[in-house]
Amino acid sequence: MAFAATERLSILSNGESVGSLVIESEGSRATVDYRIDNNGRGPKHREELTFDAQGIPIAWTIKGTSLMGGAVVESFAWSGGRARWTSQADRGAVKADRPPLYVVNDDSPYAIWVYARAALAAPDHSIAVLPSGRITMEKLRTLTLGEGAAATEVTAWRLTGVQLNPSYLLLDGEQKLFALFGPSAEGTTIRAGNEAAVPLLGKLGSELETERALQLQRKLAHRFDAPVRVRNVRVFDPETGTLSPLSSVVVMRDTIAQVTAEDGRPVPADEVVIDGEGGTLYPGLHDMHSHATLPAGLMYLAAGVTATRDMGNDNGFLQGLLTKIDAGEVAWPRIVPNGFIEGRSPYSARFGFIPATVEEALGNVRWYADRGYAEIKIYNSMNPDWVKPIAAEAHRLGLKVTGHVPAFTSPDRMIADGYDSIAHINQLMLGWILKPEEDSRTPLRLTAMARAGSLDLNAEAVQRTVGLMKTHGTALDTTAVILEQLMLSRAGQVPPGQEDFLSHMPIGFQRYRKRSFVTIANKAEDAAYQAGVAKMLETIGMLHKAGIRLLPGTDDATGFSVQREIELYVKAGLTPAEALRAGTLGAEEFLGRADRLGSIARGKLADFVLVPGDPTRDITAIRRPRMVMKGGVVYFPSEIHAALGIQPFTTAPAIRPAEKLAAREGNDHGGHEDAY
Structure with a gap:
């Protein structure tokens, strides 16, 4: 088949070429050849797509090999009000009056662009996807790459909801893929002829991901000026392999100030108190x-x-x-x-x-x-x-x-x-x-x-x-x-x-x-x-x-x-x-x-984890952290997972703020305050 348009993109890692993406398109159809050779491995497959008038794939096949050479055979099709798919992960069929956006199992930079274009056309730049979930595009900034006749104005976007980490794309004025990049120069896909811009994109990716990380840190890190007392916990001693009787661990700034057995004395009102509810505290x-x-x-x-x-x-x-x-x-x-x-x-x-x-x-x-x-x-x-x-x-x-x-x-x-x-x-x-x-x-x-x-x-x-x-x-x-x-x-x-x-x-x-x-x-x-x-x-x-x-x-x-x-x-x-x-x-x-x-003792740095249950009897207890402290900074895994689009596994422990004192950062405890 003779195609009317060909797009070529280079894939670079640490400044060296490791692969390519070649897209040939004509009308509502496109084929994609994707290959990476890096460190003796890399995906190599061919995609064939047919789009509807809105740019949503109504047919999508992928054949080739995956990262380690395993066979890839995947297909999606929508017709007659029904969407069907088959992949290594699963197979399924659902009724659909119009084509849904399907997230492929073996994707490529081109697939990420397909998702991005569909989300941009949707209200609020957000769209539900098959087999489940929702993806969202967020506009970040506009910039110009290249000089003179080669200059191209592009817009940076963040795509979330597909993988655990967001994807960063550069789209040109026609919303075509110019680059897929991240917070370093590794693994950058860029329109052929523009490879010299890869270091700049590494810096840009770092800036954009840093902005996101700073926002999340401000939201999720809980720092306190007062002593933090984690009480009603059994402390794991890695030297003996045993748990202590019910104890309190007191932290001031980044250091463990005291580890004491619970003795029934009143807790000072000027301390932050986290109730471990009989759980286990072990080193990070x-x-x-x-x-x-x-x-x-x-x-x-x-x-x-x-x-x-x-x-x-x-x-x-x-x-x-x-x-x-x-x-x-x-x-x-x-x-x-x-x-x-x-x-x-x-x-x-x-x-x-x-x-x-x-x-x-x-x-x-x-x-x-x-x-x-x-x-x-x-x-x-x-x-x-x-x-x-x-x-x-x-x-x-x-x-x-x-x-x-x-x-x-x-x-x-x-x-x-x-x-x-x-x-x-x-x-x-x-x-x-x-x-x-x-x-x-x-x-x-x-x-x-x-x-x-x-x-x-x-x-x-x-x-x-x-x-x-x-x-x-x-x-x-x-x-x-x-x-x-x-x-x-x-x-x-x-x-x-x-x-x-x-x-x-x-x-x-x-x-x-x-x-x-x-x-x-x-x-x-x-x-x-x-x-x-x-x-x-x-x-x-x-x-x-x-x-x-x-x-x-x-x-x-x-x-x-x-x-x-x-x-x-x-x-x-x-x-x-x-x-x-x-x-x-x-x-x-x-x-x-x-x-x-490495252990929880007076004078050591405050790195430890609170879980329900006893991991010395059932090691799977470590799968349910309720609170994590690193250098005296408190994190609640339920808050982290919710912020990252992951369904939380646990609830945070009850926390009582110190009287007349408040957290310097991350002061909103997300409803964890409780009468104590």
Whole structure:
């Protein structure tokens, strides 16, 4: 078919081209070719659409492969007053007098534009969507990109309601897609020929998302000039794994002032009082494998996560975020930054630095050290011969070293050459599974875990690695949750561990999670992945018994995944108390901050979580935080979730303000005041 119009857009990450979007349209029809190749993976699919006179799709098909290579076959059609759809997530049909706006499961930047155009044509720029939910467009600002004849006036818009995080679009005067961008230079889609504007869009995205984050922080962060007393709680002690009798914890500014047993004395009238109603107070959780985004901070806090270890990011973005967090401008857990260093190959990840020589890599280490980074993270394409000098320079400067096991080498060599921890349990186990010639820069580093089921954990190679870890004190950040999500993902099914929260989420997020990220050709492959997950958990239990420090990490940014990671430790054989210790005090011991954080004691920083129930008996109790405190600032997860378009899971505890004193910020407690 000859098409009358062709639009080409480039997709860039960290300043480098990683994909393209080509749109061919004629009349009411359009086809879209979308592909990304980044870090050895990326979606590649073709869309075909037919629109009605109002620009709403009445037919939409998508075929190709998803992020990890899984097959994509999706379709939507409206005719005869009925809308029907089929996707990996679900299938359904509803009566509809006119075409509804369908949110696809495997979307693209073009799909985001389709939603945006439909919302702009609706009253108040808001429209209901299938299978459920509502999306909204918000106009932000108008600007001109380019100069002279190439100058284009565009308008920036924020689209909410599809995914957990908003999308930012630039539309030209004809409301055509000029760019899809975010709060850093990573993952920008822009009209071909305008790639030079990507750094500007990274700054613009940061400004727009920062404005939103500042507004949310002012609304959701509750700060007090008076002492804050959290009473009627049982305090979890990660050292003993036990709960205290009913107690009160008093916080002044950012520090725990007192931890005392309830004794029946009257509460001073000049204190803010939060009634824990017999619940459990435990130290804030840690995500020891995070990649920070600005919107993720509130999600983490709502899940009871008060500290993260950033394992690689856009350097400029992360430096700016750290400044905002330190100033208290945005809601975020504490961040321990890792400096990302990758080798150059067709599979390179576009983060941090990609040095051309070992001398340049050593300079990168010094750059990170001068900016207060705690660790260096090494990635898949790194030359294994460079690891030892990189680690030596990092250690000389007081930094630890972590990372993937680079392709065509072994975890044993990386441990001997200076790794203080290994990132991902699959990166450790691949050393016992892969053949020497197999390339772990590809999705094989994940899919090869289907071979793990037959692994003998008493084998010489396995125990040799464990022995090296014990000798060198090497820790493992497990990220078991992301392996479980990948290996047990099945089309149309809610993934394990997500049953109680997924239905609360925005529709696009729900549907994307109910899909298969791996190709399952037959029952044997299904069983192999199931066995691989079981062996992964068995390995975690074995490492724990051997005395290897386990660091709960997720490679995800929802916060819910941290809770699941802790639960998986229990499934692996740790007691709930041991799993909680790993995610609290154990993480701080590794980070060298256990004197200030990781337990609830007088003089320590006030980072803790209130939940109903007893997580030392039922670890799933950590899924229902009612209040989270980070550095003395109080957050109520029910407020956070409501503000982010998520159906809340709990109610906030009763709070009594101090007499003649009021909160300095976030003074409206959303109706939580109660007679006490």
